[in-house]
Amino acid sequence: MSNVQNPKSNIQCPPYICPPNLHPVNIFARILRRWYRSIPQDEFGRLLWGKYFRRLFFKLTLWFFGITIGFTLLYAVLPIPVTPLMIERCWQQAWDDERNxxxxxxxxxxxxxSxxxxxxxxxxxxxxxxxxxGFxxxxxxxxxxxxxxxxxxxxxSTISQQTAKNVFLWPSRSWIRKGxxxxxxxxxxxxxxxxRIMTAYLNSIEFGDGIYGAEAAARxxxxxxxKTLNRQEAAMLASVLPNPLIFKVESPSSKVLQRxxxxLSQMRMWGGKIDYDEPNTPKKSDK
Structure with missing residues (x-):
């Protein structure tokens, strides 16, 4: 079978594999040419890099705000299927021979x-x-x-901050992530x-190795x-939240039982329920 040669390059390939002008090198060259033409120039043809980067920063900023606000609006009404923490934990489990x-x-x-x-x-x-x-x-x-x-x-960190971190951000600590x-x-x-913040929090929080959200933890x-968790069970689940990979619901340490x-004592001070419409927060006691 004869080969088709692209007149703009010396690269030859069978037409059923690489039609003219669709070779990766040619595609990359067109992208590079278009990018170069997007850089503003003065009347002498000199590239105005400062103006280009200002435009680029402005466009990236618009995209960032558009995407983040869009996802925030979507997650205000739709279930959150997966979080970055879940993905990272699965990756860690996959590379650990002792964990499934x-x-x-x-x-x-x-x-x-509940x-x-x-x-x-x-x-x-x-x-x-x-x-x-929030703070x-x-x-x-x-x-x-x-x-x-x-x-x-x-x-x-407040519950709102933990929710923002769990739903939108990577788990590792840094000043950039904190920002x-x-x-x-x-x-x-x-x-x-x-x-809604409470719903997202209790559906995304980690209660154990590979266990995320209130429903999965309860089951x-x-x-x-x-929905049917009682006071004792709820208090136990809440007690492991500082570090659910160390503190265990199924085999609680003395520290977890004390917590x-x-x-439970704090729940009694609250009167046993939360009133979202008319919050009446009792005076806190130190842990």
Missing amino acids: VRLKHDWVSFGEI PHLQLAVVCAEDQDFLEHE DFEAIEKAYKYNKNHKRKKGA FEVYFTFLIETVWSKE HFYGKNA KQWV
Whole structure:
């Protein structure tokens, strides 16, 4: 069979494999030529790189805000199928010979999550959840002072911040990720209701190795759905949230059991339920 030669190159290939002008080299050359022509020039033909990069930055900024705001609006009404943390954990499991790849995650609506569990995570993680707008500045100040004098670091992330991190961002810690976390926290606090933030949080949080969300945790640990979790079960699930890969629901340490009792005492102070319409946050006690 005769070969077809592209007149713009010396590359030959069979026509059924590579039609004229469709060879990768030619495609790349056209892309490069189009990119070069997009760079502004002055009247003498000199490239204006500063103007080009300003335009590029402006376009990328518009794309960033458009995509992030778009996903935030979509996730305000649609289930969140998977998170970056789930993907990273599956990758880690795949490369660990002693662990099996496991991803248990079942999205449920706000009404299908036990009110006891909602209250338990508020008591355990963020007792000002209903009152702040995404950030607890008092807790941040306390954590900053504590961390200056202790090797073991103390966090001050709210439920809103944890939700923003879990849903939109990669798990590793860095100042860049923290900056994006602030941005996404502002977004979800602006667009979502507190009920929606709680729903996303309890559907994406990690309760154990490969177990994500209230429904998967309830079925795995207690053989029931998330709506029927009682106070004791809810308090136990909330007690492992600081580090669910170390603290175990099925074999709780003395520290976890102690934390569970503290969570139960806080739940009693709250009156056993959360009122999203008229929040009445009791005075907190230290852990």
